Amino acid sequence: MANGNGGNRRRIGGVILNVEDVSLSFGGVQALEQVTFSVREGEIRAIIGPNGAGKSSMLNCINGFYHPQGGTITYKGNKRKQMRPHEAAAQGIARTFQNIALFKGMTTLDNIMTGRNLKMRRNFLWQALYIGPARREEMEHRAFVEQIIDFLEIQAIRKQPVGKLPYGLQKRVELGRALAAEPDLLLLDEPMAGMNTEEKEDMCRFVLDVNDEFGTTIVLIEHDMGVVMDISDRVVVLDYGKLLADGTPDDVRGNKQVIDAYLGAVHD
Amino acid sequence: MLYRESGQFKTSYEADQAILPIPQDRWFLMAVLLIAYLVIPAVSSEYMLQAVLIPFLVFAMAAIGLNLLLGYAGQLSLGTGGFMAVGAYMTYKMTTAWPDMDIIVVFLLSGLCAAGVGIIFGIPSLRIKGFYLAVATLAAQFFLSWMFNKVEWFYNYNPSGTITAPPRTVFGHVVTGPEATAETRYMVALILVTVFALIAKNLVRGRVGRSWMAIRDMDIAAEIIGFKPYQTKLLAFAISSFYCGIAGAMTLFLWLGSVETEAFAINISFQVLFMVIIGGLGSILGSFLGAAFITLVPVLLTNAPQLAGLQMATDLQKHLEVMIFGGLIIFFLIVEPHGFARLWQITKEKLRRWPFPY
Numbered sequence: 250m251a252n253g254n255g256g257n258r259r260r261i262g263g264v265i266l267n268v269e270d271v272s273l274s275f276g277g278v279q280a281l282e283q284v285t286f287s288v289r290e291g292e293i294r295a296i297i298g299p300n301g302a303g304k305s306s307m308l309n310c311i312n313g314f315y316h317p318q319g320g321t322i323t324y325k326g327n328k329r330k331q332m333r334p335h336e337a338a339a340q341g342i343a344r345t346f347q348n349i350a351l352f353k354g355m356t357t358l359d360n361i362m363t364g365r366n367l368k369m370r371r372n373f374l375w376q377a378l379y380i381g382p383a384r385r386e387e388m389e390h391r392a393f394v395e396q397i398i399d400f401l402e403i404q405a406i407r408k409q410p411v412g413k414l415p416y417g418l419q420k421r422v423e424l425g426r427a428l429a430a431e432p433d434l435l436l437l438d439e440p441m442a443g444m445n446t447e448e449k450e451d452m453c454r455f456v457l458d459v460n461d462e463f464g465t466t467i468v469l470i471e472h473d474m475g476v477v478m479d480i481s482d483r484v485v486v487l488d489y490g491k492l493l494a495d496g497t498p499d500d501v502r503g504n505k506q507v508i509d510a511y512l513g514a515v516h517d
Numbered sequence: 518m519l520y521r522e523s524g525q526f527k528t529s530y531e532a533d534q535a536i537l538p539i540p541q542d543r544w545f546l547m548a549v550l551l552i553a554y555l556v557i558p559a560v561s562s563e564y565m566l567q568a569v570l571i572p573f574l575v576f577a578m579a580a581i582g583l584n585l586l587l588g589y590a591g592q593l594s595l596g597t598g599g600f601m602a603v604g605a606y607m608t609y610k611m612t613t614a615w616p617d618m619d620i621i622v623v624f625l626l627s628g629l630c631a632a633g634v635g636i637i638f639g640i641p642s643l644r645i646k647g648f649y650l651a652v653a654t655l656a657a658q659f660f661l662s663w664m665f666n667k668v669e670w671f672y673n674y675n676p677s678g679t680i681t682a683p684p685r686t687v688f689g690h691v692v693t694g695p696e697a698t699a700e701t702r703y704m705v706a707l708i709l710v711t712v713f714a715l716i717a718k719n720l721v722r723g724r725v726g727r728s729w730m731a732i733r734d735m736d737i738a739a740e741i742i743g744f745k746p747y748q749t750k751l752l753a754f755a756i757s758s759f760y761c762g763i764a765g766a767m768t769l770f771l772w773l774g775s776v777e778t779e780a781f782a783i784n785i786s787f788q789v790l791f792m793v794i795i796g797g798l799g800s801i802l803g804s805f806l807g808a809a810f811i812t813l814v815p816v817l818l819t820n821a822p823q824l825a826g827l828q829m830a831t832d833l834q835k836h837l838e839v840m841i842f843g844g845l846i847i848f849f850l851i852v853e854p855h856g857f858a859r860l861w862q863i864t865k866e867k868l869r870r871w872p873f874p875y
């Protein structure tokens with residue numbers, strides 16, 4: 250596994266995403282309570298916390314799937330409160346899900362091609378004819394998607410419907426679909442959950458390579474502390490919807506509260 | 518070096534993205550088209566064309582339409598008959614109001630009318646799904662049936678309430694009305710179906726098709742990827758209804774010659790639905806197979822016993838027909854949702870490996 254992915258190798262820019270005092274509740278359940286943190290351009294930011302801490306809810310707020318009742322989210326300098334998921338997508342936010350959300354009846358290739366949809370300009374009339382510009386456009390995007398397929402080493406399952414693929418591969422295809430959008434901000438909800446060590450190592454490599462080669466900013470939720478400590482630049486710790494700690498992996502690892510509330514609880 | 522390589526990739530993707538990447542399939546399609554365009558018109562009897570082949574083409578068109586909506590975009594509609602009625606009545610209205618307008622243009626315009634009506638009745642799909650949507654489209658079916666029956670303007674105040682296709686020509690050939698020969702009407706229907714099947718295939722293999730399938734498979738994820746759910750669903754309703762509208766216009770102008778609203782009743786909606794299920798959800802080929810099956814079985818049941826020298830009462834035929842359809846629909850829904858199209862694919866794969874079992 251790659252080690253010590255510190256800020257010296259890559260360029261970390263200014264703040265791309267700023268989450269301020271965000272609160273979200275479902276009826277009586279307070280999923281998030283005045284959470285504040287920021288994400289800098291080009292960094293790998295981990296969100297950790299015990300089950301039900303509000304990690305997935307946080308990602309859902311960022312990509313417009315949930316609408317927080319309080320607080321503000323500033324993305325690329327624009328403050329916003331409410332937006333639809335497809336608008337977030339149009340602004341360069343892509344994500345994967347904790348429970349894989351692939352299009353099960355479609356092939357690996359088609360699933361990843363859907364990630365290109367916002368880059369495709371030809372309307373349905375052009376496509377009905379499938380000549381000239383429409384065909385050229387399809388080929389260009391196909392070529393891009395093939396690069397992703399090569400990168401993720403999933404050439405062999407290109408034409409298979411994803412519903413029948415093993416779990417680990419589905420996670421990989423889902424990452425591919427998110428990458429196809431060439432996002433500026435990539436949100437990964439437990440990309441390595443349920444994987445064996447080998448699969449996890451592959452996934453870590455992909456995440457690091459994406460960050461390294463394309464400079465994509467990544468926010469990832471992960472339970473495996475080894476992985477988090479290895480690949481992330483900074484870590485946010487949530488517990489019962491509240492921000493518990495925020496800092497480098499070493500800071501967080503040494504934080505007394507975190508050890509009590511989270512690490513301790515896990516190792517009990 | 519790299520540049521050359523990427524150039525090569527491009528051509529291979531193009532070949533890979535073709536409708537039929539395998540040469541044998543292309544030959545097969547060529548053969549089918551050859552038979553459809555040259556052999557059938559030369560050898561078929563009037564009865565064969567009128568009772569089997571023209572209705573097959575009409576229903577293939579409608580089945581493609583419903584398959585785009587149900588098989589690809591995952592939106593269940595029971596309003597097929599209603600949308601076909603829009604196509605038929607609007608074609609009738611336009612061609613009687615503007616007799617000089619080219620009949621093909623009239624067909625396309627009434628397809629557009631049906632598309633507009635489809636969008637209106639597709640609006641509930643933005644809020645409701647599955648069973649509830651089916652009920653909403655059922656309302657469309659009944660409303661449209663009722664409207665074309667009640668509003669006399671739609672049938673030009675004809676006391677009998679029927680609409681009749683006036684004679685119209687294309688390139689000097691009479692293609693509609695009583696003087697049009699069955700061969701001519703068959704050819705026009707065949708050309709329309711060929712063109713629109715190709716268009717449907719183009720749509721489903723590109724971005725539009727992927728947006729429909731994404732909405733069908735997981736609408737939340739589709740939205741997060743950037744598909745606009747409203748636009749995607751309404752486009753599916755519009756295009757699907759366009760096809761149904763053309764099928765309705767074909768029913769009146771190329772097949773029956775004169776119809777009442779009864780020709781587009783709810784049982785037509787169900788019939789087309791059965792075609793799509795039996796033929797294969799999410800397959801253009803399946804739409805053809807389903808349409809062929811459902812138009813052929815009654816014809817076979819009518820004729821086969823006589824050919825074998827047996828007598829079969831008509832009501833027994835009807836019952837057999839219903840039993841066969843019912844059984845097959847249950848079979849396909851449970852065992853093979855991709856219908857005949859999938860069975861065909863499996864057969865081809867077996868043939869490719871033949872004579873080796875694996």
Ligand SMILES: Nc1ncnc2c1ncn2[C@@H]1O[C@H](COP(=O)(O)OP(=O)(O)OP(=O)(O)O)[C@@H](O)[C@H]1O
Pocket residue numbers: 275278279280298299300301302303304305306307347
């Ligand atoms: N759509 C929803 N409706 C109601 N409650 C919800 C909803 N989504 C999340 N919650 C609640 O919000 C809290 C935080 O959930 P969330 O899924 O964000 O936790 P998490 O940190 O991702 O947990 P896990 O590690 O199990 O994935 C939980 O109590 C959960 O039950």
Ligand SMILES: [Mg+2]
Pocket residue numbers: 304305306347438
């Ligand atoms: Mg979660």
